[in-house]
Amino acid sequence: MRIRRVVELLESKNLDSVMITRSDNLQYYLNIDILADSIAILYVSRSGEAVIYTPPLEYHRFRDSLKELDVKAFSKTIKLPNEVVVEKSLEELIIDLAKGSSRIGVDVESSPIASKVIKVIGDKLVDVTSDIYKQRMVKESSEVEAIRESINATIAGIKAVASMLSNDVTEVELAGLFEARARSMGSREQAFPTIVLFKPTNSYPHGLPSRRRLGKRNLVLIDAGVKVKGYCSDITRSIPWGRAVKEEVKIIEAVNEAVESAIDSITPGVKASEVDSTARRTLGKYGYSKHFIHGLGHGFGVSVHEPPYITIGSETVIEPGMVFTIEPGVYIPGVIGVRIEEDVLIDNRGARVLTNSLSRTIYP
Numbered sequence: 001m002r003i004r005r006v007v008e009l010l011e012s013k014n015l016d017s018v019m020i021t022r023s024d025n026l027q028y029y030l031n032i033d034i035l036a037d038s039i040a041i042l043y044v045s046r047s048g049e050a051v052i053y054t055p056p057l058e059y060h061r062f063r064d065s066l067k068e069l070d071v072k073a074f075s076k077t078i079k080l081p082n083e084v085v086v087e088k089s090l091e092e093l094i095i096d097l098a099k100g101s102s103r104i105g106v107d108v109e110s111s112p113i114a115s116k117v118i119k120v121i122g123d124k125l126v127d128v129t130s131d132i133y134k135q136r137m138v139k140e141s142s143e144v145e146a147i148r149e150s151i152n153a154t155i156a157g158i159k160a161v162a163s164m165l166s167n168d169v170t171e172v173e174l175a176g177l178f179e180a181r182a183r184s185m186g187s188r189e190q191a192f193p194t195i196v197l198f199k200p201t202n203s204y205p206h207g208l209p210s211r212r213r214l215g216k217r218n219l220v221l222i223d224a225g226v227k228v229k230g231y232c233s234d235i236t237r238s239i240p241w242g243r244a245v246k247e248e249v250k251i252i253e254a255v256n257e258a259v260e261s262a263i264d265s266i267t268p269g270v271k272a273s274e275v276d277s278t279a280r281r282t283l284g285k286y287g288y289s290k291h292f293i294h295g296l297g298h299g300f301g302v303s304v305h306e307p308p309y310i311t312i313g314s315e316t317v318i319e320p321g322m323v324f325t326i327e328p329g330v331y332i333p334g335v336i337g338v339r340i341e342e343d344v345l346i347d348n349r350g351a352r353v354l355t356n357s358l359s360r361t362i363y364p
Contacts, residue, residue, distance in 0.1 A: 001068065005135050006044045009105060009128060009232075015066050016101035017045040018128065019094070021111040024303045026131055027230055032065045033188075037112055039090065040114075043097050054248045056080050094120040111336070133307045137299060138321035144345060146231035147323060148354060151343055153185035155232040155358045161196070162239055162362045167216055171196045171209030187226035191234060191304040202238075202337035205294055205329060217242030221337055225304055232304040234325050235355055236341030239362045251330045251338045254286035255361055258328040259340050262296060266344070266351040272314035280329045283363050288330045297325040300343075313340055313361035322346045329332060 006029055010018050020026055020042040023034045029042060030052065040054040042061070049068045056061050059073035059080060074086040074093050075154070088096060090113060098104060098121050105128040106121065108114045118125060160181035161174045175194040182190075196209040200220035214220070218241045225234040240251060262279040278297040283289045295311030299322065308316040308324055323346070329339030340360050344351040 001031055001043065001066070003027060003050050003069070006042070006050075009131055009135065010044060010046060011124055013105055013126060013128060013131065014127075015046070015103045015105040015126060017043065017097070018105040019043055019097065019114050019117060020132075021113050021117060022109065023359050024109045024306070025107050026135075027271040028132075028136055028300045031064060031230065032062070032068070032071065032352075033230055039113055041093070041097070041113075045101075053086070056085060059083065073114075088197050091116055091120060098124060105131075105246050109212075123308055131208075136301055137307050138319055138322050139345075140321075141303060143231060143301060144323065145228040147233065147343070148235035149186065150226055150228040150231050151235070151354050153182045154224055154235050155186045155355065156185045157182035157224060157226070158222055158235060158237055158358060158362075161220075161222055162364050165214060165220065165232055165239070165364050167214055169214050170211045171198060172211055174220070174222070175209045178222065182226045183226075189227050191225035191227050191232035191300075195221070197221045197337070202333050203331045203333050203335055204337065205331060205339070214241055217245075219244070219248055219336060219338070221339060222303050223339065223341065225300075230302055232300045232363060233343060234300055234304055234341060235343060235358065236327055236329075236339045236340045237358065237360070237362055238340060239364065241364065248336065248338075249334065251288065252361055254283055254288050254330055255330055255340050258292075259281040259326055259342060259360065262328065262350045263342065263344060263353065265286070266318060266346065268318055268320055268346065268348060268350075270318050272308055272310045272318060273312060275318070275326075276312055278312070279326070283328060283330065291330045291332055292328055294329065297327055297341075299324040318346055320346050320348050326351075 023036050027034045044050045056078045063071040104124045105126050107129045109126050109129040154172040179191045180358050198218045202262045220239040223236040258279040261282040266276040280289050297310035299306045299308045327341035331337040343354045
């Protein structure tokens with residue numbers, strides 16, 4: 001658990017207490033799997049009190065997983081055999097927790113219970129969403145190790161897909177093959193729905209796999225990631241099938257060079273926007289910059305998309321300990337899409353590629 005990080009937040013913002021409600025933040029601080037729509041509150045006070053409040057249906061899982069933390073169930077209607085339940089509604093619980101505090105830190109962004117918290121706490125509320133993201137951006141060694149395991153499972157899945165290409169295979173079959181192989185490597189869930197697309201639908205940066213068959217000549221785009229020990233991975237590869245046409249080869253080479261130039265430009269202290277600009281300039285040499293229609297990369301950890309964002313205009317300064325993607329792409333509508341995505345860890349010298357055991361372009 002990382003309750004000490006909540007205490008650091010409380011002290012740095014001069015808060016009387018903190019209420020954490022977002023599932024991804026709860027997972028970060030508690031190191032426990034939490035569903036996106038879960039209703040729970042981690043309460044930490046300046047006096048040192050730290051309690052997780054959860055509905056009865058999650059009480060035993062939280063209690064058994066968080067033995068060093070005080071776990072309490074709350075409900076006005078549901079009882080638990082041989083357990084004490086705080087007989088309060090969610091709103092009443094928030095009111096009770098807010099008593100005696102004049103400055104209460106809350107992660108108000110997009111929480112299922114954020115509106116209730118905002119309504120009840122009122123002027124006492126201090127939004128600490130951005131402060132929590134700053135903590136999450138710089139990964140601890142245990143987080144990096146979990147990310148490495150997630151990456152290894154994803155790489156195994158992508159290699160399995162590449163080995164099973166055939167004229168008759170479909171996008172959905174390959175997506176299923178990826179997921180089965182990744183699960184055999186220890187993943188418990190997908191970081192996001194697996195994307196496997198053939199031409200021309202791979203010209204859409206995001207799309208869901210269909211029952212279309214690969215055929216004799218094509219280009220397979222696979223964008224996939226899983227979660228291992230609560231941490232995500234996110235890797236994209238473009239796999240030529242059959243003899244690649246001249247334009248495909250040119251695009252693949254351009255995207256490869258854009259990846260390399262962006263990674264080479266990363267050093268602690270550089271702005272994220274400057275890394276994004278480097279990749280765009282590289283694609284511009286080949287005449288493809290206008291076909292690069294998204295940001296260069298994003299951080300990931302307990303969530304597959306989290307700060308830092310490596311995009312146009314980003315003022316975020318790159319720091320050691322950050323983990324994020326580098327994923328330039330070229331998309332010609334109705335024709336072809338090529339994207340290559342690496343996962344990198346920043347150290348004192350620059351970017352270390354965590355996904356370098358997987359070739360950037362895979363030729364079956």
